[in-house]
Amino acid sequence: MKHSFLILLGLSVSMVAAHAREGLGISSWAGWKPGQISRADCPELRSVPLILKWNELEPKPGKYKFDKQLGEPLMVAKADDLYITLMIWVGPACPDWIYEQGVPLVITDRKVNALGQKTDGQKTYPYYLHPEYKNRFMGLIDAFGEYVNDLSPELRERIVFVQCAEGSTGDGQPYKGNALEAKYDISKDVWNDFRLETWKRYRNAVPGIPVLVNSDANGGLETEWLLENMDVIALKHGMFSHGYHVSDNVERLANFQTLEGAVKERGKSVLTRGEMDGELFVMGWSKGNIPRALYWSGLFASHCRLDIWNVPREALKDPANWPACKIFNKYAGHTDPATAPAAFCALRDGLDASDFARFPAEQFGGKPGKKSDQERYLKIAEAYSKQGARMDDPEKATGGGMLNRKRSGSNDVGWGIWPGNYCRFLTQVEPGSGDVGRWNIDDSIYGRFARAFDHKAGKTQMRFMLDNAFNAASANVKVTYLDKGCGEWSLLAGQKNALNVQNTDSGLWKEVLVTVSGPELSKANLKLRHEKGDDTTFHMIEIERIK
Template identity: 35%
Template sequence: MKNTLLIAILLAAFFTGLQAQDRDDYGIWARGNRYEQIKFPFKGIEASPAWSDIEPNEGEFNWSEVDEKLEEAEKLGLYVLLSINVGPDAPNWLYEKDVEKVMTEGHRHSGPYPEYTKPVHIQHYYRLIEEFGRHVRSLPAGQVKRISSVQVKTGATGDESPHKGDLLDDKFEISNKAWTDFRLAAFKKFQHAFQEGAGPVIPLMFTSVVGEKFDPSLIDWISDNVKGGWGTKMGGTGQGYQINDEVNRTAAILPHTIDPAPDTWELFTRCEMDQGWKEGIYKKNIKQAFYWTSLSALHSGLSMWNMAQSALDWHQENNFWVDALFFNEYAGQTHSTEATGAFCALREGLDSSDTEKFPEAEFGNASIKNADRYLAICVSRSAYGAKMDDVSGVLAGMMKQRRGQEGLNDAGWGIFRGNYERFLHQIDADKTSVGWWRVGGAITPDSPIYGRFARGFEHASGKDRMGFDIKDTFFSGQPLAGAYPIKVRIVYYDKGHGQWALNYDATDNSDKRAATITNTDSREWKEIVLLLKDAQFGNRGPNGADLSLINTDDEDDIFHIVEIGRPPQQVN
């Protein structure tokens, strides 16, 4: 390896601890009730007592579970997401006050549910909210500081529908308008209880408010009235990667989580990892699935990844924390001007809904149910490893896809079409590189985590330079001009004996050679870390690149990720 700059393996620690300012609670959270932080430094825990436990008798409130969680969190330096489960967790005495029990069928949560819009239910529900806010805001400052947010719960199991399953009696049906009105009124009560008057302002977390299928009056009211930051549940994002319709699920949220425009509202997000990590897309290689889920979740703008206790136990038993550490490193880095790192994990997403890239005349009718189209798309990329192990997995809903799918599928519907990235973008990715899948052969439980997807050169088609652009606001819209050193980490597949190089926009040369690397055909993933002391990064390289991977011969090289970092004290 010829290297004109220092290969900064020993200096990597110089850039560790990349935490965003004032977003320390972003990262991995534990869904269970155990506090084994010594095993892994997760960021927070949940406290979600049932209404029936908080108010076992009318007007008698027991806050011991809330208080104990906050006391423990303060000792351990953890954060807490507070909520009270209502709906089917309402106390029995409520049903003795002209509130009928509503039952359902076809779901494990069959009730009883209260008559939500009955005045007597509303009266007691509102009193619960008021007492909840009064108690929490009166706690010692050290405990209040550990509250990440209070989740607003109005219906069944935190998913914000009034019922689960089918009603046994249609007379209890609630119209969409009536349910929206009920929820909006509850939002106002929560906002008043936790943010108005004397006492600290507590951030609020909402569910089912962002997106086209929800009444816009909800998000309009929240964005106009809620103070101190607010968040929303982001279903599916932390439960798997390359899941159908992920573009639509995140489209309305992403502009408000990563570098939100100055004239728009900002929010934080959370998603729960359930027991699906034991099934479906995880079964082939659990480590690999967790790792790529973390990359996909970061690309989606997920702030808090709530892992099931069983998943945390698996990580501990297998001493595997790569996914969690990477997520913790970047989850809080949501503003480029404050970020200390940026990454671009290379992949090509084969989106069957993309009729421009995959014309219907060649690949068949563009329908989520057209199995032959997925198969045809993968056949067109089979030389690069793409295939469909279980095409039926992409024809069903998200739950079936991530938990019932047998094997892995390399095409999907409405999936991210490019790299997983934050603040570092590959320029014209499809024109300058080719996608790879299952690098190194069939995916087994022992396959390296990096090989699920990749991109590489293709000398035969003239794809010998991959350019990357660091978001301009990372340096406050001005060239770096060598103000401080930049770390560059590259993970590549060591196959063949060819050479490749890294060039960069330097102060004295817009396309300066940083290093030339010679492969040794170990057939292993390797990484190098370079320290650039004279980076200009003014988009002066070919095609406006700040960094470029260069193929220096006729052998094609394959890469997993390009990552940059700067010293924490140098954020803008």
């Protein structure tokens, strides 16, 4: 992997830190026990997920082991300055005695797991609607709440949230697979009624601790209940965290932003988490270059304002993956540009096959709403192939998120994928008007996407706008670029030429850093400009507040 070098121009070392809520940022996955991972293994680790299993918490009716399963791990985490997220698995982790109480055993037809691998696991479940099950389940929540509320303040404050797992682990459905006996089927409406009942019980059991729910399964009724009944709207957002280029994420993000606006109107706050699971080591798009896959997945998760990102501990222990963790931590929890310590714009061009204005049917084929037309994806990629775009596994691009993640390599065209840059508080003005997209530039973490000048086509500048609320008196501006060719380019802040860079054709990704004043960052006054010679390719602009 090619390394980057830093050139310091007018750098001030006095930085203003604005702290997000403790415990947000990088977390391990899946599950945690003392000794599995610590800050020594990954300095960017901020929290660990403690997944409690009902059959271990209550091996005999009414006989709980909270001290061993929760109290002791919590003390180990505190000693390592780590925070804890909690979830109790029920469903497939129910104790055997639950069935001895008359609760029916439900067997499903599950044959493969979420990664498409054959499995015999998680095929047995209780029938959740049985009165005895509900009585025992709600009793477990009450006992859990009593234990948590009796913890010392220094231990209780280490709990970031409690995730409400109503059935199939932390997912939003009762079973993985379908019940073999139709009499145990549970309709979505009936299941969501059960979910709401469970949310209320958890909320009452652990007052003051956010109760996180799986948002992917929510409809309007469930969302409205959260808005009216929870002080912190805590959500699991799976499709914001399983890598980038996931179908329909434009719609998902728009829906989330609408929800976020409704939350702010009520004077409440939002807390989000998502996980990158074993797909990182299995799927072709990621396993061939895990540091790069994780880096761009982290940027996308930051763009979607994820607060906690669960990453497999095996990946967290590899220093090659720490850049992804570091940049995610920098932005995790910072939702207000007025207090955020930094802003970024990671440059990329998303080729969205659902955009018939940009890619008209007359030229690229297809029909609006028809996601399955592979030929359309291939024609779009071909139009940008000279800039590196390609489709290694077009069939996987035509499905939903769970199919997208199984792609064997790079798919640079998707359906409803995010069409532009990944950013927080810093946006590009009219992307593409003064630049061209680049794809698959090299194998470095930066080289998956970029934007570049094309002076022969008259594309010689990129303009950027910082959120007006950022309002920094002074800040450091960092530009990451590919030092290829011998072209010259400049960074303008306001009317001032903040720096000029002469490329030296080293083939390395480099960084330049310059200090500018607040007025020079206002409006759309930040600009990258081609001066002469070869075109330059850029990865990111980042602004870090000084004061």
